[in-house]
Amino acid sequence: MRNIIRTLFVAMALAAAVSPSASGQKRMKDADVAKGLEGYFTLATGPQAYPDANGFIRRWLMLDPISKKNMTNRVFTDSYTREAIMHQYFPGQFTAIPKNGDVEKVTMEYQPPVDLTSNRPSAQANDESKMVKANLYWHALDSDHFFLKLFRFATGLDKTRYGVIFWYVTVINCDEDIENVRLSVGSNCGSMWWLNGEEVAFIATDRHMAVDGTTSKKLTLKKGKNILRGCTINGIGMSECCARFLDETGKPVTNYTITLD
Amino acid sequence: MKNIASVLSILLASASALAQSGNPYIHDPSSIVECDGKYYTFGTGSGGLISEDGWTWNSGAVRPGGGAAPDAIKIGDRYLVIYGTTGGGTGGGHASAIMTMWNKTLDPDSPDFGYTEAVKVAESLIDEDFNAIDPGVMLDPTTGRLWLACGTYFGHIRIFELDPRTGFRVEGNVGVDVGRNMEGATLAYRDGWYYLLGTHGTCCDGVNATYNIVAGRSRSPQGPFIDNVGRSMLEGGGKPVATSDLRLIGPGHFGRFIVEEGVEKLSFHWEADMDQSGRSVLGVRPLLWKDGWPVAGDAFEPGTYEIESQRSGYALELAVDFIRSENAMRGFSRTANDVPKVSLESQKLSEVIDTWPKGVIDARCGFHMGRTWQRWSVIPVPEAGGYLGGPYYKIIIEGTNRALAATPDAEVETVPEFTGAANQLWRIDQLTDGTFRIMPKEVPGHSEPLALVCFGDTTPTLAKFDFKSDNFKWDFRRFTPLK
Numbered sequence A: 001m002r003n004i005i006r007t008l009f010v011a012m013a014l015a016a017a018v019s020p021s022a023s024g025q026k027r028m029k030d031a032d033v034a035k036g037l038e039g040y041f042t043l044a045t046g047p048q049a050y051p052d053a054n055g056f057i058r059r060w061l062m063l064d065p066i067s068k069k070n071m072t073n074r075v076f077t078d079s080y081t082r083e084a085i086m087h088q089y090f091p092g093q094f095t096a097i098p099k100n101g102d103v104e105k106v107t108m109e110y111q112p113p114v115d116l117t118s119n120r121p122s123a124q125a126n127d128e129s130k131m132v133k134a135n136l137y138w139h140a141l142d143s144d145h146f147f148l149k150l151f152r153f154a155t156g157l158d159k160t161r162y163g164v165i166f167w168y169v170t171v172i173n174c175d176e177d178i179e180n181v182r183l184s185v186g187s188n189c190g191s192m193w194w195l196n197g198e199e200v201a202f203i204a205t206d207r208h209m210a211v212d213g214t215t216s217k218k219l220t221l222k223k224g225k226n227i228l229r230g231c232t233i234n235g236i237g238m239s240e241c242c243a244r245f246l247d248e249t250g251k252p253v254t255n256y257t258i259t260l261d
Numbered sequence B: 001m002k003n004i005a006s007v008l009s010i011l012l013a014s015a016s017a018l019a020q021s022g023n024p025y026i027h028d029p030s031s032i033v034e035c036d037g038k039y040y041t042f043g044t045g046s047g048g049l050i051s052e053d054g055w056t057w058n059s060g061a062v063r064p065g066g067g068a069a070p071d072a073i074k075i076g077d078r079y080l081v082i083y084g085t086t087g088g089g090t091g092g093g094h095a096s097a098i099m100t101m102w103n104k105t106l107d108p109d110s111p112d113f114g115y116t117e118a119v120k121v122a123e124s125l126i127d128e129d130f131n132a133i134d135p136g137v138m139l140d141p142t143t144g145r146l147w148l149a150c151g152t153y154f155g156h157i158r159i160f161e162l163d164p165r166t167g168f169r170v171e172g173n174v175g176v177d178v179g180r181n182m183e184g185a186t187l188a189y190r191d192g193w194y195y196l197l198g199t200h201g202t203c204c205d206g207v208n209a210t211y212n213i214v215a216g217r218s219r220s221p222q223g224p225f226i227d228n229v230g231r232s233m234l235e236g237g238g239k240p241v242a243t244s245d246l247r248l249i250g251p252g253h254f255g256r257f258i259v260e261e262g263v264e265k266l267s268f269h270w271e272a273d274m275d276q277s278g279r280s281v282l283g284v285r286p287l288l289w290k291d292g293w294p295v296a297g298d299a300f301e302p303g304t305y306e307i308e309s310q311r312s313g314y315a316l317e318l319a320v321d322f323i324r325s326e327n328a329m330r331g332f333s334r335t336a337n338d339v340p341k342v343s344l345e346s347q348k349l350s351e352v353i354d355t356w357p358k359g360v361i362d363a364r365c366g367f368h369m370g371r372t373w374q375r376w377s378v379i380p381v382p383e384a385g386g387y388l389g390g391p392y393y394k395i396i397i398e399g400t401n402r403a404l405a406a407t408p409d410a411e412v413e414t415v416p417e418f419t420g421a422a423n424q425l426w427r428i429d430q431l432t433d434g435t436f437r438i439m440p441k442e443v444p445g446h447s448e449p450l451a452l453v454c455f456g457d458t459t460p461t462l463a464k465f466d467f468k469s470d471n472f473k474w475d476f477r478r479f480t481p482l483k
Helices: A002-017 A030-036 A078-086 A150-156 B002-018 B349-355
Strands: A041-043 A059-063 A103-109 A131-143 A164-174 A178-188 A190-195 A198-203 A219-221 A224-234 A240-246 A257-259 B033-035 B038-042 B047-051 B056-062 B068-075 B078-084 B096-103 B119-124 B136-139 B146-151 B156-162 B176-180 B183-190 B193-200 B212-218 B239-242 B248-260 B263-273 B279-290 B293-296 B303-309 B315-318 B361-366 B376-380 B393-397 B403-406 B412-415 B426-430 B436-440 B451-456 B459-463 B474-480
Touching: A030 A041, A041 A150, A078 A190, A078 A198, A078 A224, A150 A164, A150 A224, A150 A240, A178 A190, A178 A198, A178 A224, A224 A240, B033 B068, B038 B056, B038 B068, B068 B136, B068 B183, B119 B146, B119 B156, B146 B183, B176 B193, B183 B248, B193 B248, B212 B293, B239 B248, B239 B263, B248 B279, B279 B426, B361 B459, B393 B426, B412 B459, B436 B474
Parallel strands: B136 B183, B212 B248, B239 B293
Antiparallel strands: A041 A131, A059 A131, A059 A164, A103 A131, A164 A224, A164 A257, A178 A219, A178 A240, A190 A198, A190 A224, B033 B038, B038 B047, B047 B056, B068 B078, B078 B096, B096 B119, B136 B146, B146 B156, B156 B176, B183 B193, B193 B212, B212 B239, B248 B263, B263 B279, B279 B293, B303 B315, B303 B376, B303 B474, B315 B361, B361 B412, B376 B393, B393 B403, B403 B412, B426 B436, B436 B451, B451 B459
16 A cells, blocks of 8 residues: 555656646647747648748648657667667557647656756756656647757747657648659658658768758659658757658659648 | 887887877867967867977966867967857757957966956857857958857857957847857858858767868858858758768867968867877868868878879989889780780899999989889888977888988988988978978078979979979879888
8 A cells, every 4th residue: 555655646746747838738729839839830721831942841740749868869879769769659650640739648758847057957867767648749830941940849839858759740742653752851860751651761870950961762752642751869959850852863852732631 | 029119110100190299188179379489279178288389289278268169369469269158058058158358478478478358249048049159260361350150069050240359249240140050160261262160970979979070161251151062051061071080080170270371280179089098189180172172181191102293293212323123025916915924023122222322312303113212201200399280200212211301502312321310300291282392390501491392303402382383292102001
């Protein structure tokens, strides 16, 4: 009984430590999302979007960040990055096309709030790992920039800013097959990308985001819907990523539309 | 034992040619600045390094303010030292400031030494996409305007304008974002182009640090800076300038030192020198400009070479008889090519050396033949000191101790024995176009520095260096390791 009481007490303490706003237990109002992400993202409106003039895909469904406590970026070897991303955090992680406002119930590592008055992680950040359950929400957004400023996506929604995993998905609609294109991506830090369920690009090691940092092998964007899914993992620093398709000559592909269903 | 000692000596000589001598331990070094004949660089923390000759470095430079990654520049007859108040946020907030201060001298033993009160010229808030650390400054040679680049991996690299008279921020100046996710940013100007230089990769991870120096260029000091494949540095672009060597890891924090026209040095730190316990050490390399882009040259590798004049393509050689090789003359007929192939031996030193005079032999230039009288072993002489970026070398005919020497009448000759005299010690600088300048440490009776020059096609001599003339340029060809 004593152990049960202690367990309950610990659970209640953890629940209190992870406030609703910090863990995403409640869904934020759209207006609050828009305000929090101002300057970086706007709420997606209209039935479809287009790649920008340089081919960058700006419309995405983005999931609140999953807390994955990494207080250094030295860990991002190929194997660690792949293992951390491929871990099953929520059902349909590699297959589903969620809707704006959908929730994922995720068990993730607890992290104390970051002390912004210090330049270093708080001492608590290195405490033994504790797991918490959280409701994470999908947001239909258009990036104000060619890239997704994932760091500001997190901070704008009052979520964990360091030691994070971001999932995002979008739908590429083609009037006809577009052959011999390559997915071109960049990310800070590691990332994996899937087109129609098949892994097509992978980035590991501590690195900055660079346009065309990595490209896939030659692909075919098939007539109709193509599901493009990505995941970026980072420890400390400015998480961000970008994606576009390039043709055989390296020119951006722009003759398709982008939807979220 | 003698052979082991000889091998060790050569290995030590080789190692000393790759890194700076002395105790060159520093992280995030400023540009190197010369003050009253000495060289200075400041690092993260409060101190820095001093060198009497530019080759042997030891701690001793003094800078208040702490923080990280300072820069320094001489403006008029004063020195502006600039630093960030923090080391940047790595998991916390990013509030920081850039400070500037003046000093009349960098010599802490001088009675004139004393910093002015530091003033804030830029800052970052606790949570914005910018971190005001890692300053780098450039005095625009075309306009006299003073530009400051700063920032780090957290957000943008931002350009500010400072007043070169006061070191203050120009009133009303608004920072311009020109890059992203770099450290150690600074600016350089050359031939109508402004270059933004920065460091990509992971800092502060010893032998695993992935630091590397990159550049983009623009027609304006405020960008946009574009790399060699058309990527903006705001898009994460950057053309490589310096990358890791085999045992020197993670170059970062570019600094430029212009010795004179055509002779430039690139300073930086290696995150780890694997031959010095993995310590972070100062690096100085020749700075080359290839197709309008800065590139770090390699450290000069001790070895045996042919030394080729860029005027004529001739090789520096002893003025001795051309001894014909004893291998048979062959015809070109089909039957002549029907016999089995064999590998012909090269002419040996022992086959010719007895034909050479025993005393002084003139130096001259002749057709490249790879012969013994054209094969020069270039070996550092550690006890002879050095110059910015390198040690002095002896240049001797391979397998002998016959040394190239400067004469009192500013000519060159070879003497039968290397004695270590200053007129037998040679400074080797790789020039901005990739060729080399070769200079004696001293020319007896001459105070002015002179360089090896091919006056006529076959006539090496010494004269005041002129970068515009190929007569002064040499290349080290057909390297073989020291035996």
